[in-house]
Amino acid sequence: MARKILMAHGAGGKLSAELLREIILPAFDNEILHELHDGAKIGKLAMTTDSYVVRPIFFRGGDIGKLSICGTVNDLAVTGAVPKYISAGVILEEGFDFDDLKKIVASMALAAREADVKIVTGDTKVVGRGQADGIFINTAGVGELINDVDISAKKICAGTKILVSGFIGDHATTILAGRHGLELPENIQSDCAPLNKMIFEMLTVEPKIAMLRDATRGGLAAVLNEIATAANVGILIDEEKIPVREEVRGVCDILGFDVLELANEGKIIAVVPSESADKILSVMKKNIYGVDAAEIGEVVKNSAGKVGLKTSLGAIRIVDMPTGELVPRIC
Amino acid sequence: MTIDMIKKIAQLAEGKNKLRFMEVCGTHTVAIFRSGIRQILPDNVELVSGPGCPVCVTNDDYIDKAIAYSRRENFIVATFGDMLKVPGSRSSLAAAVAEGADVRIVYSPLDCLKLAQENSDRKIIFLAVGFETTAPTQAATVLAARAQGIKNLFMLSAQKLVPPALRFLLNDATIKVDGFLLPGHVAVIIGANAFKFLETDFQIPSAIGGFEAEEILIALESLLEQIDGGKAIVTNNYQSVVKAEGNVAAQKILAQVYKATDVEWRGIGTIKNSGLKMRDEFADFDIERVAPIEIERVEKKSACRCGEVLRGLVNPTECPLFGKACQPLHAVGACMVSVEGVCAVWYKYGGNNFKWQEKF
Numbered sequence: 001m002a003r004k005i006l007m008a009h010g011a012g013g014k015l016s017a018e019l020l021r022e023i024i025l026p027a028f029d030n031e032i033l034h035e036l037h038d039g040a041k042i043g044k045l046a047m048t049t050d051s052y053v054v055r056p057i058f059f060r061g062g063d064i065g066k067l068s069i070c071g072t073v074n075d076l077a078v079t080g081a082v083p084k085y086i087s088a089g090v091i092l093e094e095g096f097d098f099d100d101l102k103k104i105v106a107s108m109a110l111a112a113r114e115a116d117v118k119i120v121t122g123d124t125k126v127v128g129r130g131q132a133d134g135i136f137i138n139t140a141g142v143g144e145l146i147n148d149v150d151i152s153a154k155k156i157c158a159g160t161k162i163l164v165s166g167f168i169g170d171h172a173t174t175i176l177a178g179r180h181g182l183e184l185p186e187n188i189q190s191d192c193a194p195l196n197k198m199i200f201e202m203l204t205v206e207p208k209i210a211m212l213r214d215a216t217r218g219g220l221a222a223v224l225n226e227i228a229t230a231a232n233v234g235i236l237i238d239e240e241k242i243p244v245r246e247e248v249r250g251v252c253d254i255l256g257f258d259v260l261e262l263a264n265e266g267k268i269i270a271v272v273p274s275e276s277a278d279k280i281l282s283v284m285k286k287n288i289y290g291v292d293a294a295e296i297g298e299v300v301k302n303s304a305g306k307v308g309l310k311t312s313l314g315a316i317r318i319v320d321m322p323t324g325e326l327v328p329r330i331c
Numbered sequence: 332m333t334i335d336m337i338k339k340i341a342q343l344a345e346g347k348n349k350l351r352f353m354e355v356c357g358t359h360t361v362a363i364f365r366s367g368i369r370q371i372l373p374d375n376v377e378l379v380s381g382p383g384c385p386v387c388v389t390n391d392d393y394i395d396k397a398i399a400y401s402r403r404e405n406f407i408v409a410t411f412g413d414m415l416k417v418p419g420s421r422s423s424l425a426a427a428v429a430e431g432a433d434v435r436i437v438y439s440p441l442d443c444l445k446l447a448q449e450n451s452d453r454k455i456i457f458l459a460v461g462f463e464t465t466a467p468t469q470a471a472t473v474l475a476a477r478a479q480g481i482k483n484l485f486m487l488s489a490q491k492l493v494p495p496a497l498r499f500l501l502n503d504a505t506i507k508v509d510g511f512l513l514p515g516h517v518a519v520i521i522g523a524n525a526f527k528f529l530e531t532d533f534q535i536p537s538a539i540g541g542f543e544a545e546e547i548l549i550a551l552e553s554l555l556e557q558i559d560g561g562k563a564i565v566t567n568n569y570q571s572v573v574k575a576e577g578n579v580a581a582q583k584i585l586a587q588v589y590k591a592t593d594v595e596w597r598g599i600g601t602i603k604n605s606g607l608k609m610r611d612e613f614a615d616f617d618i619e620r621v622a623p624i625e626i627e628r629v630e631k632k633s634a635c636r637c638g639e640v641l642r643g644l645v646n647p648t649e650c651p652l653f654g655k656a657c658q659p660l661h662a663v664g665a666c667m668v669s670v671e672g673v674c675a676v677w678y679k680y681g682g683n684n685f686k687w688q689e690k691f
């Protein structure tokens with residue numbers, strides 16, 4: 001039977017990686033793409049692109065417009081760049097509400113102002129009814145790499161600390177609850193936010209940060225596994241140190257999700273030198289998007305390529321790469 | 332408190348022969364692996380998984396039928412997400428979706444009522460799998476559909492019952508189990524008394540347990556205490572939610588719509604009165620009676636040892652396909668598909684290599 005694309009091919013897990021390895025990389029491979037980081041480094045510039053298909057398009061804490069700016073801004077920032085210019089391509093379905101489009105564009109503008117980026121070029125296309133789902137947005141971004149900063153898996157070694165910038169799972173939980181009619185308390189909303197300023201502050205106090213990643217699709221589990229594989233090290237995290245809201249844990253229990261695999265839209269993982277971990281953490285905590293930042297574990301000598309979780313019982317279990325379609329169209 | 336419990340378990344197990352406890356429920360399997368309970372248990376206490384993952388015990392024929400219905404014009408198949416990737420004899424629902432079949436993921440069968448109303452010109456088929464925990468909601472859905480005059484919602488039923496399966500396992504001399512960790516969620520519905528036969532007919536230590544790590548440890552401690560004291564009873568270690576008589580209202584709803592019938596369990600065979608069939612009064616909600624479908628029964632030849640895994644005879648790693656030809660992305664057996672499938676859980680949490688190579 002002819003192979004077809006499944007939803008899981010777009011979920012950022014193992015199937016996405018397979019697609020990349022089998023089809024995308026052989027066709028396009030070059031030394032820049034080969035890095036497979038969230039953004040590409042070209043001379044003094046960083047560049048990235050991302051498409052946004054989240055459903056519902058409006059959710060508590062944001063909408064597809066805010067997401068489309070924050071996501072691209074964050075991808076540039078974790079590459080070690082100051083985001084500067086953004087392009088926006090919008091695909092609209094015939095019959096889409098004018099007022100909804102106005103709201104989405106306004107929140108793109110607001111997010112761009114907060115992140116201090118300019119939307120400098122764009123494109124609009126309309127397709128027939130039923131040929132898209134309301135609105136899809138693609139943004140690309142260009143940023144200037146910060147001098148002396150070199151984000152690279154090669155710098156990760158035993159003893160390096162793992163930091164997370166706050167509560168995990170809020171975005172996915174908000175989207176899921178919206179879809180399944182679960183009532184959530186007011187404090188649970190998408191964490192969608194531009195993190196470039198916090199990241200800049202972190203890189204200013206410590207340019208030697210080894211790795212920065214935003215924990216979007218596949219959550220902490222995917223990002224930590226990617227880092228462990230790329231740097232060929234073991235990573236050990238402590239369940240009790242990971243910031244998770246009680247309500248988010250509750251939704252995970254009901255729907256059978258592992259909070260470590262849930263997507264975030266305003267959380268980063270930083271892999272930092274042991275001696276400056278406290279300094280970086282205090283900078284994060286001073287930023288509104290890092291108030292609940294925490295050190296959650298460290299890089300270890302053995303178990304290379306694996307991520308371990310020390311559970312509340314004191315046992316250590318493996319955190320595997322998420323396999324597939326956990327939550328379709330989360331961003 | 333947890334540390335004390337771990338110590339107590341170690342003390343109780345000390346000096347005893349190897350003990351094998353079976354956790355019947357897939358939710359327990361996941362919780363045990365996630366919290367790392369296997370690593371902290373004494374070497375002579377082994378946990379084996381039982382047939383308590385609904386997707387795993389659903390046979391190929393059922394999947395083939397679901398796929399066949401999904402390909403029919405004007406049919407919508409509604410299902411829990413887990414069923415999508417389960418391999419039938421030739422294909423899976425996920426593959427049918429990629430080819431254009433209309434399959435919707437729902438989190439409760441009750442969601443189908445709305446789906447049926449919004450698509451009044453189409454037939455909605457809910458894939459009714461699961462155990463006593465989910466079956467009452469499915470029965471309630473049928474009752475609600477009748478009350479609301481919904482005529483385009485149907486069930487493709489394959490629900491299963493836990494007690495007959497346990498009885499079947501205990502009558503199989505090849506299966507060696509020293510105690511059962513019983514599923515708390517099922518017990519909430521059917522009641523602790525429904526497991527009494529384990530005590531009276533089989534004299535096997537059993538403990539009804541909750542799903543938090545500590546609740547599981549409490550139940551395991553209870554099993555070890557029974558063995559230590561030479562007892563074999565059913566203890567209810569989940570008293571906060573499990574009553575002796577269970578949820579009588581749910582039992583009534585279930586009995587109103589369904590009756591027990593012999594069904595086939597994937598990899599295990601047919602077990603007497605271990606499944607549910609809609610009563611004749613509700614035949615108009617039973618898709619197999621409203622629009623019967625013929626599928627060709629295909630005998631799959633495979634080295635897959637799902638059947639033995641589900642009976643606790645072998646661990647997943649003893650299957651020659653495990654982690655090689657059979658992985659979550661390319662599953663051969665259903666146990667590798669469901670998030671609660673024994674093989675999937677073993678694979679996800681590190682196969683047989685549970686020992687992290689370095690202390691914290």
